[in-house]
Amino acid sequence: MREAISQGLREALEQDPRVFIMGEDVGAYGGAYAVTKGFLTRYGPKRVRDAPIAESVIVGSGVGAAMGGLHPVVEIMTINFSLLAMDQIVNHAAKIRYMSGGQVQVPLIIRTVTGGGAGLAATHSQSLEGWYASVPGLKVVFPTTPYDALGLLRTCFKEKNPIIYCEHALLYGVRGQVPDDYYDVPIGQAEVKRPGEHVSLIAYGRAVHIALQAAQELASKGVQAEVVDLRSLRPLDTEALVASVKRTHRAVVIEEAWETGGFGAYIAYLLHRQAFDDLDGPVVHLGGADVPMPYARNLERQAIPDAARVVATVRENFGL
Amino acid sequence: MATKVVMPQMGYDMQQGRIARWLKKEGEPVQRGEIIAEIETDKAVVEMQAYASGVLRKVLVPEGVTVPVGQAIGVIAAPDEPLPEDLTTPAAQPAAKESALASAPATVPPQAAAVAPTPTTGEVKASPLARRLAQEHGVDLGQVRGTGPGGRIVEADIHRHLEGRQAAPAAPQAVPAGGPTAAAAPAAPPPPVEEVEPHLVELTRMRQAIARLTTRAKQEVPHFYVSAEVDMTAGMELRVQLNRALNGQGVRVSVNDFIIRACVLALQKYPNFNAFYHDGKLQMNPRINIGVAVALEGGQGLMVPALLDCGAKSLADLARASKGLVERANKGGLTAEEYGGATFSISNLGMFDVDSFAAIIHPPQSGVLAVGSVRPRPVVKEGQVAVAQTMHATLSVDHRVSDGADAARFLAEVKRLLENPVTLLL
Numbered sequence: 042m043r044e045a046i047s048q049g050l051r052e053a054l055e056q057d058p059r060v061f062i063m064g065e066d067v068g069a070y071g072g073a074y075a076v077t078k079g080f081l082t083r084y085g086p087k088r089v090r091d092a093p094i095a096e097s098v099i100v101g102s103g104v105g106a107a108m109g110g111l112h113p114v115v116e117i118m119t120i121n122f123s124l125l126a127m128d129q130i131v132n133h134a135a136k137i138r139y140m141s142g143g144q145v146q147v148p149l150i151i152r153t154v155t156g157g158g159a160g161l162a163a164t165h166s167q168s169l170e171g172w173y174a175s176v177p178g179l180k181v182v183f184p185t186t187p188y189d190a191l192g193l194l195r196t197c198f199k200e201k202n203p204i205i206y207c208e209h210a211l212l213y214g215v216r217g218q219v220p221d222d223y224y225d226v227p228i229g230q231a232e233v234k235r236p237g238e239h240v241s242l243i244a245y246g247r248a249v250h251i252a253l254q255a256a257q258e259l260a261s262k263g264v265q266a267e268v269v270d271l272r273s274l275r276p277l278d279t280e281a282l283v284a285s286v287k288r289t290h291r292a293v294v295i296e297e298a299w300e301t302g303g304f305g306a307y308i309a310y311l312l313h314r315q316a317f318d319d320l321d322g323p324v325v326h327l328g329g330a331d332v333p334m335p336y337a338r339n340l341e342r343q344a345i346p347d348a349a350r351v352v353a354t355v356r357e358n359f360g361l
Numbered sequence: 362m363a364t365k366v367v368m369p370q371m372g373y374d375m376q377q378g379r380i381a382r383w384l385k386k387e388g389e390p391v392q393r394g395e396i397i398a399e400i401e402t403d404k405a406v407v408e409m410q411a412y413a414s415g416v417l418r419k420v421l422v423p424e425g426v427t428v429p430v431g432q433a434i435g436v437i438a439a440p441d442e443p444l445p446e447d448l449t450t451p452a453a454q455p456a457a458k459e460s461a462l463a464s465a466p467a468t469v470p471p472q473a474a475a476v477a478p479t480p481t482t483g484e485v486k487a488s489p490l491a492r493r494l495a496q497e498h499g500v501d502l503g504q505v506r507g508t509g510p511g512g513r514i515v516e517a518d519i520h521r522h523l524e525g526r527q528a529a530p531a532a533p534q535a536v537p538a539g540g541p542t543a544a545a546a547p548a549a550p551p552p553p554v555e556e557v558e559p560h561l562v563e564l565t566r567m568r569q570a571i572a573r574l575t576t577r578a579k580q581e582v583p584h585f586y587v588s589a590e591v592d593m594t595a596g597m598e599l600r601v602q603l604n605r606a607l608n609g610q611g612v613r614v615s616v617n618d619f620i621i622r623a624c625v626l627a628l629q630k631y632p633n634f635n636a637f638y639h640d641g642k643l644q645m646n647p648r649i650n651i652g653v654a655v656a657l658e659g660g661q662g663l664m665v666p667a668l669l670d671c672g673a674k675s676l677a678d679l680a681r682a683s684k685g686l687v688e689r690a691n692k693g694g695l696t697a698e699e700y701g702g703a704t705f706s707i708s709n710l711g712m713f714d715v716d717s718f719a720a721i722i723h724p725p726q727s728g729v730l731a732v733g734s735v736r737p738r739p740v741v742k743e744g745q746v747a748v749a750q751t752m753h754a755t756l757s758v759d760h761r762v763s764d765g766a767d768a769a770r771f772l773a774e775v776k777r778l779l780e781n782p783v784t785l786l787l
Contacts, residue, residue, distance in 0.1 A: 318493050319489070319490055320488060321489075321491065321509075321516040322513070360509055360517075
């Protein structure tokens with residue numbers, strides 16, 4: 042996964058002189074998660090810029106550069122720090138094209154690391170991507186495989202609008218096939234990662250892998266679960282989700298973010314709204330516990346949905 | 362603390378309710394929110410929740426009895442708590458009157474929600490998919506056992522039910538040898554008929570109320586019928602004159618108004634037909650309130666609102682009052698007494714080109730007069746066949762109240778009055 046993202050960035054740097062990378066520790070250190078390792082030597086300090094610890098400045102200057110005709114990739118080390126840049130993201134990046142009547146575009150990619158499970162405690166383990174997914178003017182993508190990571194990143198570089206490109210700290214090691222030939226993955230298209238007929242497990246980010254594990258366990262009990270990966274939170278592929286539920290008649294929406302006000306709750310609403318007569322039970326929203334993320338490993342495990350919880354949820358709610 | 366369970370108000374116009382069924386017995390534990398009884402209003406049977414947890418210590422009003430809103434019908438308390446004396450004796454007598462066949466359009470005002478459980482239409486818990494499948498396959502959800510969470514009927518239950526139905530042994534089709542079919546010509550097999558499952562349609566509240574009350578009437582009230590042909594020739598002429606005289610006063614006298622007036626005068630002479638049968642006694646009603654069967658616009662159903670205090674009303678008064686009554690029956694705005702206060706009813710299908718029909722008595726009333734169309738018919742007058750404007754009237758009578766001879770006298774009186782219509786003006 043790490044290599045797929047890195048490859049996408051290298052391709053862009055090599056093919057498009059307007060592309061540059063900026064963020065904390067992206068240069069000399071090679072990126073907090075080593076995605077831009079070796080980039081500084083290869084592309085030089087004008088294309089790979091280490092920034093001060095000032096997220097508002099990082100995003101703000103990215104917005105300005107994008108308005109001026111460049112295609113910046115800014116890196117916010119973790120989504121937790123994006124709170125400092127929220128005004129730049131929500132009030133500037135997301136609004137400028139609209140408020141200028143389309144005269145000015147903001148082709149900006151904001152790469153950021155989200156999610157918990159790495160023992161980084163309450164302020165470094167949040168999943169805030171759903172907040173951004175509620176903002177018109179932004180796009181939010183979240184790849185879960187190397188194939189999607191590269192395919193989506195390629196599409197991001199063709200975009201003229203600001204995009205939040207989410208990476209999960211625990212997914213960098215995920216392995217998978219990436220074709221040598223060029224391909225891309227459209228933004229706004231969900232994917233059935235595993236077909237099944239009894240229940241839809243709808244997820245994004247690391248929760249997709251949890252859903253896949255759960256589906257495997259359920260299969261051993263004769264329950265065929267379908268795993269649907271959003272890939273994009275905004276725009277959301279509602280049609281694919283509804284289609285899946287119309288096939289299976291049951292759904293669990295799984296995410297790491299807090300259940301209260303969670304993006305998954307909105308998906309559950311959409312499914313009730315658009316597939317009501319096809320449902321054999323209420324859509325269940327399984328999110329993270331409504332607590333600041335505990336540091337203690339055993340408690341942290343309890344706060345994030347895992348495969349066993351998904352299996353239990355399916356069995357309790359649908360009698361499967 | 363002991364809590365009184367009272368007859369809830371389940372609609373702005375509800376004054377009384379009947380205990381259709383107790384779902385809890387004396388001594389059984391109940392949880393707040395649990396359904397403890399089914400209450401029959403004149404609109405529907407509605408579930409009633411407990412508003413306290415504990416044990417249903419006392420059932421003060423048994424099933425089948427109607428009591429006014431607010432009357433205590435039971436007591437919920439802790440298992441061994443002593444009960445205050447006023448909560449242990451069945452209070453008051455059952456409400457005397459039944460209300461109209463079907464009452465106001467089923468609108469529930471907002472405040473009703475605060476005082477009464479919301480009437481539930483679907484008493485069966487089923488998933489939307491299960492409901493859809495049940496409808497598609499004509500499955501009665503009440504016959505399906507739910508295995509989902511909390512007993513919810515889910516998809517699998519419907520499939521199981523359908524499989525069970527198919528597995529049921531088919532009716533034997535053996536034909537006795539040499540029977541009629543053997544003699545029949547060797548017919549080609551009939552073309553396959555596409556099986557279309559019958560589907561179920563939910564009844565409106567009003568339809569349910571009509572179904573319930575007419576069933577009860579036919580089960581409990583021993584009906585008999587007497588009929589007569591009434592010569593309306595003079596009445597029709599008088600009606601033309603009257604309406605000419607009333608021209609410009611915004612009221613027209615109808616044939617029905619003549620019939621109402623004739624019935625009022627006949628009821629004054631034969632008050633049994635204005636009485637209610639109650640537990641072996643006759644309740645003689647001092648007022649004459651004539652129920653007028655009204656088919657609601659748009660086929661919504663039937664109501665029998667009452668014209669109150671008809672005894673002292675002239676023909677023109679009745680005409681005015683019945684016009685207003687029919688309008689309000691359609692728009693809503695009848696008073697509670699108009700809903701439920703009729704003492705005798707008239708059902709008129711004259712406008713539909715009907716010769717004659719027999720109507721069902723609406724309890725607790727003891728009679729109803731059904732009239733058909735007025736039209737020219739051959740009659741014998743002084744040994745000659747002549748043409749007259751006639752109408753067939755059929756009186757349905759509760760045999761507990763009156764016998765055939767009484768009924769014949771009553772009907773003859775109605776006929777005499779209608780055939781001598783000047784008497785209706787007195």
